[in-house]
Amino acid sequence: MPTLEIDGRKVTVEDGHTVIQAADRAGIEIPHYCWHPGLSISGNCRMCLVEIEKSPKLQIACNTRAADGMVVHTTSEKTKIAQKAVLEFLLLNHPIDCPVCDQAGECKLQEYYMDYDLQKSRMPLDEKVHKGKAIPIGPHVVLDQERCILCARCTRFLDEVTHTSELGIYERGDHSRIELAHGKTLDNPYSMNVVDICPVGALTSRDFRFRARVWYLEREDSVCGACANGCNIEMYHRENRLFRFQPRANMDVNAYWMCDAGRVSIGSLQGEGRMFEVLVRGDEHFAPADWPSAIATVAERLQACGSGGVAVVVSAQATNEEIHLARRLGDALGATVAGISWSPPDAFHDDFLIKADKNPNTQGLVRQGVSTDPAAVDAILRAIDAGRVTGLVLLRTDLTRWVDEARARAALERVATLVVLDTDGRPEAEYANVVLPIATYAETEGTFTNHAGRVQRVRRAVSPPGQAQPGWHALGELVAAVTAGQPPASAAAVFDDLAATNAAFAGLDHERVGTLGAAASANSRASA
């Protein structure tokens, strides 16, 4: 455990840590381009040169091991000269096309130029080396070789993380350029990570580029809902629209990465199919309604079904809070509660991040004791066929994919009272008596339990459209209506109730789950 001094601050780090890591711990940012905590050390950009006492030359902080008694200066005159020189070299052949560059605003060249350089170019413009621009290198990524600073983060990612090596560095010296390896395209399931780790505008996302200037975007820490892995993400949004997801570092879940499918799943959260109106069916047609009257209608109709006459089906798309309230509703009505965790049978998965289970919260169902055995839903359908169940509540479910479609439709046709709570209009809604539009996970507070039992928070980045309400709110109102109780004040309050009554979540609350999540208790399934 060496203790060293960086800019007068003493810091102790583990053996084997480098100066750049030690500085980070001391709250000092040493500027760098090529170094990335998730990749091997390359040491090529030379931006992290620092002065270390007793060392004749400046040393790169990324490859210099912290040693006991080491004295490091990151702002000394020598260091400043080197930083300025490296930036001048980096910008020498750079096109300086910031006004039309999608990276502007989150570009490390721009940032460090302002922080460490601020000088005019000393080389005439017409002497710059020119290379390829706007080259599509795969379905998701565009390459600009002139903006590239050859830090080799992208090639190291593709060599070391995905082991696919689509990109290489070709030619030498200032004619070096990143290029596709012969016969390859950059189309692996994680290709867009190279866009995130590219410190400049050389690699941009075909999905996101030119859609927004990043300084207009706000962001919210959340979790990706595209599969059971629960990669930690940042949701970038503006004017109530989501613009992009980027991974957020979490060593216990996704390190620094996420998959392309997760990123482009953003489209499904704000697609054409979103429902935004509360609808109550009259004699024949749906009529718009307000929430209080719709909730009252639902409560009245479900209560009329009698104990044992109602079934609730919840999918693994629902948050833990929504599942908990669905169970509360079931308890209040004496209803059966069953779960659905549907994924396409041939869903892509690998041994890295992408799970075959395309639901974010299957473990939430399991740990709340809601069966995802198809037999449970089958029993409900049989009860509907037999006329024993006359009221059905569907929460974020698609029955027509979970069981035989004709059978599902027959049951939906037969059931007297069908209440659908969903984000999007699925086949079920056609049969509904009441449709309650609810929020996607990007529009609500809540938690998911990932495949490994880690409870992680999703945050409300944008508001739900139209009349849509967060699921916990809609269900909370419904539970209150059937129990004549008080609706919950917040998703956090719902979670507190869950934690108080379910050993699997004991000791947790939204605060404790925090931004990086917390492992659910090992003794799962137990439920009060």
Add this chain to the structure above:
Amino acid sequence: MPERILLRCRDIPDLRSLATYLRHGGYESARKALTQHTPEELVEMVKASNLRGRGGAGFPTGMKWSFLPKQGNKPVYLAVNADESEPGTFKDREIMEDDPHQLLEGILISSFAIKCHRAYIYIRGEMLTGYERLCTAVKEAYDGGFFGKNVLGTGFELDVVVHRGAGAYICGEETGLIESLEGKRAYPRIKPPFPATHGLFGCPTIVNNVETLACVPHIVARGADWFRSIGPEKSPGPKLFCVSGHVAKPGVYELPMGTLLREIIYEHAGGIPNGRQLKGVIPGGASMPVFTPAEIDVPMDMDSVQKAGSFLGSAGIIVMDDSVCMVGAMLNLAHFFHHESCGQCTPCREGTGWVENVLHGLEEGHASPSDVDLLLNIAGNMMGNTICALADAAAMPVRAFVTKYRAEFEEHARLGYCPFRPRAAAAEPAHAHA
């Protein structure tokens, strides 16, 4: 003329064939080393000889060998740096072409000393003749029992592989060479770790120059004291000097380490022809700082040349007479380093091209007087700030040329043309000779 040791091939016809080599005592040193010495004794012998690397850096060879891990289960490799590409350097080439067994015997003894069972000779791709002769010699050595499973009946096992480079200066940098041998782009590695612990295929590796290894059989044959007695004690031995440029008799000269540069130029190489005067001389290959005529009374050994402000480097002595435009000469060097920078580290990748651009501007008449200091500034920003020494190699000549011949650089800027080249018409000075 002192006795030729490394260049016996000049005296003995057909020394490159094993039969001739054996007739002249060939592989006797190897036999002696493998049968009468332990590896540890050989390392100590080479240490005691004060043999220093002939590739350019002049690092003590025995000390380099002693950096290998004392224990470990990984194989040790010897990588022979035969990628001789420093401009002005052509000594290893003669050894490989005309006395390849001298090198192979050095490889055998050194491999035994460092407990290596697989040696790679990384030969510059352009040296086709050397490659073919090495391949022939290696086959002869296998057939003669000097390489293979049971070397000289001692049970020692050694395989030797000859590998051709594909033509990049950077492959001569020892870690670039290792990367290239591994089949990768020859990007020099960040150090630490050093090759002695993490080299070829992640295993302990020694990288030695051809001439360095060629010295080893002679040290074994005649002893460390004999070797140390040739030239200065701290930087001793027979040395090959490559003399090129404006001398009457360019070529490779084997002379004792520490021979005066003036003597090499004016006595051995026959002086400056055509009645011209010496203007400058680069003592150690293109990357080393140039000497002015006033600086040539320097003994050509590692420490003396360094003390005089340059480096012995690869002992490529490039002589320039007073017809040479020093801006043009520097431009020539700058073009080389620009072409050969691997492009990995920012200062070298961008700086080498920039330096060439500025020099080109001076030579072609579109530069300003401030460009002279700009050159020094760029060179200063490149020096010492990169993974390998190529940036230093590119920057050091700039500093020396500009500092020592500053008036000439300033004159170029002031005139707006190169005074050393005939101008077509006074009316259009800037681009008339473009």
